Amino acid sequence: MVAMTVPAGNTSTLLSPARVAWRGRRWSDLALWAVSLGFMLLGTGALLLIVLYVAAEALPALKQAGGLKGLLFVLPWEPLAEPPSYGILHAWLSSLLVTALSLLLAVPVALGVAIFTSEIAPPLLRGLLRPCMELLAGIPSVVYGFFGYVTLIPLFENSFGLAAGECILAAGLILSVMVLPFVASTATEALRGVPGNLRESAYATGVTRWHVIQHVVLRQAAPGLFAAIVLGLARALGEALAVLMLAGNATAVPHSPMDRGQPITALILTELGEAGVDSDKYHALMAAGLLLMVITVVINLTVLALKRRMLSRHV
Amino acid sequence: MPNSPSLAPTLEVRDLQVHYGRSSALTNISCRIPSRQVTAVMGPSGCGKSTFIKTLNRTLELTPRARVRGGSVLYRGHDIYASACNVDDIRKQIGIIHQRPVSFPMSIKENVLFGARFHKLVRRADETDYARKYLERVGLWNEVRDRLGAHAGTLSGGQQQRLCLARTLANQPTVILMDEPCSALDPAATRRIEELIIELERDYTIVIVTHNMSQARRVSRNALFFYDGRLMEAGPTQQIFEDPRESLTREFVTGQIG
Amino acid sequence: MSKPQSPPSLSVAYLGDRFATVLVWLTGLLALALPLAILGFLAVRGMHVMCWEFLLSGPSGVPLGSAGGIGPAILGTLYLVGMGLAVALPLGVGGGIYLSEFAPCAFWVRLLEFAAECLGAIPAVIYGLFGYALLVVFLAMNISLLAGGLTLGMMMFPIILIGSRAALAAVPSLERESALALGVSRSWVARRILLPRAWPGIAASAVLAAGHAAGSAAPVMFTASTVFTVTNPAMTTPVMTLPTHLYNLVSEAVSFDHAYGTALVLVVGILLVNALSMLLRRRLPEHY
Numbered sequence: 001m002v003a004m005t006v007p008a009g010n011t012s013t014l015l016s017p018a019r020v021a022w023r024g025r026r027w028s029d030l031a032l033w034a035v036s037l038g039f040m041l042l043g044t045g046a047l048l049l050i051v052l053y054v055a056a057e058a059l060p061a062l063k064q065a066g067g068l069k070g071l072l073f074v075l076p077w078e079p080l081a082e083p084p085s086y087g088i089l090h091a092w093l094s095s096l097l098v099t100a101l102s103l104l105l106a107v108p109v110a111l112g113v114a115i116f117t118s119e120i121a122p123p124l125l126r127g128l129l130r131p132c133m134e135l136l137a138g139i140p141s142v143v144y145g146f147f148g149y150v151t152l153i154p155l156f157e158n159s160f161g162l163a164a165g166e167c168i169l170a171a172g173l174i175l176s177v178m179v180l181p182f183v184a185s186t187a188t189e190a191l192r193g194v195p196g197n198l199r200e201s202a203y204a205t206g207v208t209r210w211h212v213i214q215h216v217v218l219r220q221a222a223p224g225l226f227a228a229i230v231l232g233l234a235r236a237l238g239e240a241l242a243v244l245m246l247a248g249n250a251t252a253v254p255h256s257p258m259d260r261g262q263p264i265t266a267l268i269l270t271e272l273g274e275a276g277v278d279s280d281k282y283h284a285l286m287a288a289g290l291l292l293m294v295i296t297v298v299i300n301l302t303v304l305a306l307k308r309r310m311l312s313r314h315v
Numbered sequence: 316m317p318n319s320p321s322l323a324p325t326l327e328v329r330d331l332q333v334h335y336g337r338s339s340a341l342t343n344i345s346c347r348i349p350s351r352q353v354t355a356v357m358g359p360s361g362c363g364k365s366t367f368i369k370t371l372n373r374t375l376e377l378t379p380r381a382r383v384r385g386g387s388v389l390y391r392g393h394d395i396y397a398s399a400c401n402v403d404d405i406r407k408q409i410g411i412i413h414q415r416p417v418s419f420p421m422s423i424k425e426n427v428l429f430g431a432r433f434h435k436l437v438r439r440a441d442e443t444d445y446a447r448k449y450l451e452r453v454g455l456w457n458e459v460r461d462r463l464g465a466h467a468g469t470l471s472g473g474q475q476q477r478l479c480l481a482r483t484l485a486n487q488p489t490v491i492l493m494d495e496p497c498s499a500l501d502p503a504a505t506r507r508i509e510e511l512i513i514e515l516e517r518d519y520t521i522v523i524v525t526h527n528m529s530q531a532r533r534v535s536r537n538a539l540f541f542y543d544g545r546l547m548e549a550g551p552t553q554q555i556f557e558d559p560r561e562s563l564t565r566e567f568v569t570g571q572i573g
Numbered sequence: 574m575s576k577p578q579s580p581p582s583l584s585v586a587y588l589g590d591r592f593a594t595v596l597v598w599l600t601g602l603l604a605l606a607l608p609l610a611i612l613g614f615l616a617v618r619g620m621h622v623m624c625w626e627f628l629l630s631g632p633s634g635v636p637l638g639s640a641g642g643i644g645p646a647i648l649g650t651l652y653l654v655g656m657g658l659a660v661a662l663p664l665g666v667g668g669g670i671y672l673s674e675f676a677p678c679a680f681w682v683r684l685l686e687f688a689a690e691c692l693g694a695i696p697a698v699i700y701g702l703f704g705y706a707l708l709v710v711f712l713a714m715n716i717s718l719l720a721g722g723l724t725l726g727m728m729m730f731p732i733i734l735i736g737s738r739a740a741l742a743a744v745p746s747l748e749r750e751s752a753l754a755l756g757v758s759r760s761w762v763a764r765r766i767l768l769p770r771a772w773p774g775i776a777a778s779a780v781l782a783a784g785h786a787a788g789s790a791a792p793v794m795f796t797a798s799t800v801f802t803v804t805n806p807a808m809t810t811p812v813m814t815l816p817t818h819l820y821n822l823v824s825e826a827v828s829f830d831h832a833y834g835t836a837l838v839l840v841v842g843i844l845l846v847n848a849l850s851m852l853l854r855r856r857l858p859e860h861y
Contacts, residue, residue, distance in 0.1 A: 026403075028760040033675050039667030043730045044688040050695065050703050050727075057706060112600025120597055128605060135608040138847045140788025142816045143836045146823055147611055150618075177607060184604065208590040238696030240791040241820065265698045265791070272702065272795050277710045289702045293695055300694030301687075374754045406756030417751040419766055429765070430755035479751070486755055 054290050061086065061280070061287035071287060077251040077267075079281055086284030090253040092291060094168065094261030097254055098243055099236040101172030106179045107229055113180075114187035114228075119213055137181040145245030148174035152246070160258070166248035169257040174246055175236050183232035186307075190224020191217060193310060227306035234299040237292065240265035264292045325350040325490055325520045326371060326409075331386035333366055333375065340366045344386070344546045346539055348490075353512060353521045355531040355552060358541035359572055364524045367541065368492050371522065372409035373402050390490075407434055410483035411492040415499050416475035418467035423459050426467045426478055430486040449481040453511060473504025480511065491515065493523040497530065509534050528568060532556060540564045615840060619833030627834055637801055638821070639828035643835050645802055649718075649812030653797060654787050656722025661729035662779055668730075669737025669775070674759055674767075686738070693731035698791040700728045705795040716811045721797020728792055729782035736778020740771035777853040784846035788839060790816035815839045 064086065066074050075087025117129050148170055156165030194217050202212040218225070248260025249270055262270070268285050275281040326348035333341035341363045348354050348371075356364045369375035370383060373395060387394040395405050407430065419426050427446040431437050437445040446463070450456040455477045459470075467478060476496060483491060493512075497505040512521060512534045525531050531538060531552060538555045540548045540563075548555060548564045559565045566572045627642040634640030668685070676682045704724030714720040744767055752762045786792075799811035800821055806812045815835060822832040 026401075026758070029758045032670070032760040032763065036667040036671035036675060039664045040671040040685060043664040043668050043734060044685055044692070046727050046730070047688050047692045049707075050692075050699070053707060054699070054703060109600050109603065112597045113604045116597045116601035116604075120594065121601055125601065125605070129601065132605050132608050134847060134851075135612070135844065136604075138784065138788075138843050139608075139611065139840055140790070140816055140843065142788070142790045142819050143615070143840055146819060146832060146836050147614070149823055150829065151614075177611075180604070180607075208586050210590045210593045211586065213593075234694070238698070240696070240698040241816070245820070245823065265696065268698055268702055269791060269794060272705060277706065282706075285702070286706070289699050293699050296696055297691050297694045301690065304690055372754070374750065377750045377753055403756040403758060406754055408756075411754050413747070413751060415747065417745075417747050419748060419752065420770055421765075429752070430757055433755075433757040433761050482755070 051293070054286055054293060057283060058287040058290040059283075061283040064280070064284075071284070072291075076253070079271075084280065086281055088264070088267070088284060088288045088291070090251055091262055091264045091267040091288055094247060094254055095237055095263040095265070095292075097168050097257065097261060098171045098175060098247060098263050099233060101168065101257060102175035102179050102236045103229065103232055105173065105176035106183055106232055109176075110180050110183035110187055110228065110232070111225070113184040114191050114225075115213060117184075117188045118191040119209070119217065133181040133185055136177070137185075139178075141178070141239055141241040142245075144174050144178050145242040148242065148246045162258075164248070164260075166246055166260055167258050168247055168254055168261045171243045171247035171261070171263075172257065174242050175239060178239060178242060179232040179236050182235050183228045186228035186231050186303075187221075187225050190221040190228060190310060193224060194220045223306055224310040227303045227310065230299055230306070231303045234296050234303065237299075238265065238296050240269055244269050264288045323350070324348055325391065326522075327389040328371075329387050329389065331367075331370060331388065332384040333363075333370060334382050334384050335366075336380045339544060340381070341370070341544050346546055346549050348520060348522055349537060350520050351516065351518070352537060353516050353523060353535040354537040354539060355535035356522060356524045356539045356541065357526070357528065357531055357567070358547075359567065360526065362541040363544045364541055365494050368411070368494055368522060368524050371490070371492055372406050372411055374406065374411055407486050408488050409490040409492060410486055410488040411494065412476070412479045412483055412496050414495040416472060416479050418470065418475045418478055421467065422464045423467050423470070423478065424463040427481050427485050429482060434486065436485070436487060445485065446481075449485045452484060453477040453481045454507065455481060471504075473500050473507065476500060476504065476508060477511070480508075488519070490520045490522070493521065495524050495526065498526070505530075528556075528570075540567060542567070612840065615833060615837050619830075619837035622830050622834030623837070627831075628838070631803060632801060632818075632831075634828075636825070636827050638818075638831060643813075643815065643818060643831070643838065646813040646815045646818040646835070647838065649798070649802075649806055650787050650815045652718055652806045652812060653721050653725055653793060653814060654783050656718065657725030657729050657786050658779065658783055660723060660726030661733050661782065664726075664730050665733025665779075666737045666775060668734045669741050670763060670767075672734075672738050673741040674763060686735075689731045689734045689738075692727075693735065696791075697728060697789045700724055701792040701795055703727075704792060709796055715809070716795070716797060716799065717809045718797055718806050718812050719808045721793045721812070721814075724792045724796045725786045725789075728789070729779075729786050732782040732785070733775070733778050736781070737771070737775045740774025740778070741767055743774065744770045773853045773856040777850045780846055780850040780853065784843045784850070787846070788816055788843050790814070790820055793817060794820075815842075 061071055062068055064070055064075060071087055072092070073089055075085045075089070077087055077090055078085050113129070117126055121129065152170045152173060153165035156162055156167065156170060198216060198220060199212060202216045243263045244266040247263060247266055249262050249266060250260035251262060254261040267288055271281060271285055275285055324347040328344050328346050331341055331344040332339070344367065356368060358364050366375060366381070369378070371388060375381050375383065383396060387396055389395070390405065390409065393400065419429060424443065424446050427449055428437065428442055431445065443463070447456060450459065455474060458474060459465075467475065470478060497508050500508065509530065512523065515521060523535065535552045538550065538552045539546060540555060542563050548559060548561045555564060556568050559568060563572070628647065629644045630642040631645050632638040632641045632643065668689070672682055672685060676685070701724065704720060704727070708714045708720040708723055709716055748766060749762060752766055753759070793814050794817055797812055798814045798817040800813070802811065802813055804810055816839065819832055819835045819839065822828055822835060
């Protein structure tokens, strides 16, 4: 064994205050702290900036006749009228219709997929489903819009005898496919989170598989399933290109799924190019954007909170 | 080896108060840790042994919510909690190994050199010899000499603990703290570590937390008995076991409590 | 198979069981078929346009884009995403390091994470709106690579931040403690232990963010993109991008053949990127 002598030299420099601040390593820590904090603040400062900026630019839109009520519920979108009016009723109503339609279609299917994945599917299919869902989720909005454009629109024109096939229904159908993977994967997580022994005890009482699923699994996973639906809602509201290409871009207030509509996102994309900054149209677009942003952020935060509660439930 | 009364204690604790959040974990701890001897820290679980040992090299502050509220820890006469004190240097001089061996995600050689490289204790050219020296010291060299570049995670539990010890030794400390170093190991590995401790006593001051009383009798020369956050008794190990002054101590060493 | 004698209510239950199972199987198969159907459809219609000329040369013909290729669009997208990464990666990783190593208290961490989650929830079109208003008009950057790149960077930042934070938090705290107990500095620990451990997770989130940004038309439509350009991309010039090019080809009814080809390139590119991200994430649980 090697004989060891403890080096005696270190202690003399140990505690003299003068040396402390000049240690090279201390500076590197300070630098890292400063740089990382700076980046952190820069990034999150952007959030504050976005929200404040859009809100500030949206305020002038309230100057129109009727104020907030007028903007949201009364005024039509008629930039060429005398005087021009920029009400966004048709926009948020279109958003609502398209979103509701897409959820109506997507949620049952997503629930089925989730139940399939977590309760019924053989391992091979289960392994395939995950990448399939990720694939669906990865296709960009514009490609979905294009796909709908070349499949649904001609179909609608032929079967319903329309001059142009774009309508809220078309947008809603495609949107339901876009939203499906998100709702399905969150719902699957929720179902998987149900503890195994809960299932086992239920099966042990001799009931059918579906009885267990319906009365035990779904009930236990309810908050997570709710979160999944709400997540789908948020994503559907935020989609831009697909609805732009499929919903019809009409500024009249829609009354039925076969009508043409213009969700908020499509409104912004259509009109922004022609809106001079600081014009009334610009402020109205900002107001629409603010509405959209606030709603989607609130929904997303709700989902996150629900997800957290879902996780802590199964500790 | 005979006790050397002329050596001043390396570590001295005065009126130490430690809190976790609002509740008190250690109250009024005062004691001396003699140099170049093994001191055991004993007591029932939850009495504050681990907390105490972590205050000795300022690793307690890495635990969230843990605070040293009062008192001082003197290392060679200087309070390590004074604001002028350099924490990195303290931790270099007073090393610690934990209950669960924690090897870093790098090769065996890089593990040993981790701290030494930072403190610039070794030159690039001498690294392998330096690592070898400490691996030999802990008795690991023959087992790993052919695979210094292998990932440290491939070692067994006992080997990893010895690796952690080599890593700490490579920092050239004067004091080595050990927080129940053998409780996660099998008896054979435990024995090897204990033999190492006895051998290292020649050159280092060692403080070892143990819940195993026979281990304390085997390796330590002095002992501290903690109960409920207080230091009940301190003295030579032999005296603590054979002729304890406090009744609580007697109850503990006879196995009636803890 | 002989039916067991069971009370009527039970056999109804079994029937219902069967029915529900069939229904659920159908949805499962639908979910498997949908992506393959969409991809297959695009591939079949778009394959014949694929060739090197399509990928490398610029649009030509009358109307513009009905012949030639989409080279400048591919280049423009790459440049934009590259710029976005150049902004979002340091901000995101730096922020992740701050949150996991330096943040003084839980409240501060929660607040900053909350801000990041809010940012991540904002739809892409709002980033486009904001980018246009602030960068293009107010800061007079005009429609340019710079404006578009910054907009994409802002959009990618929360994804990378949250991904880095998660990757760094996954490093066992015992390793951090043991390293710091040796008296080394935090930046040493970050460099030698944390980043080597966490980089697959960080890279996976960066790649995911990049893929998402590459396919997004809304943020770049008014900040960076133009219908046609021959010049090489520069900071101050607008660029063609794949998603906006696809949109133009369709909305102006220029060429559906080329639209299929563009869509195919876009989708295949993003798929490859997502596969890369998944591979990176597999590398995460290393030796233990």
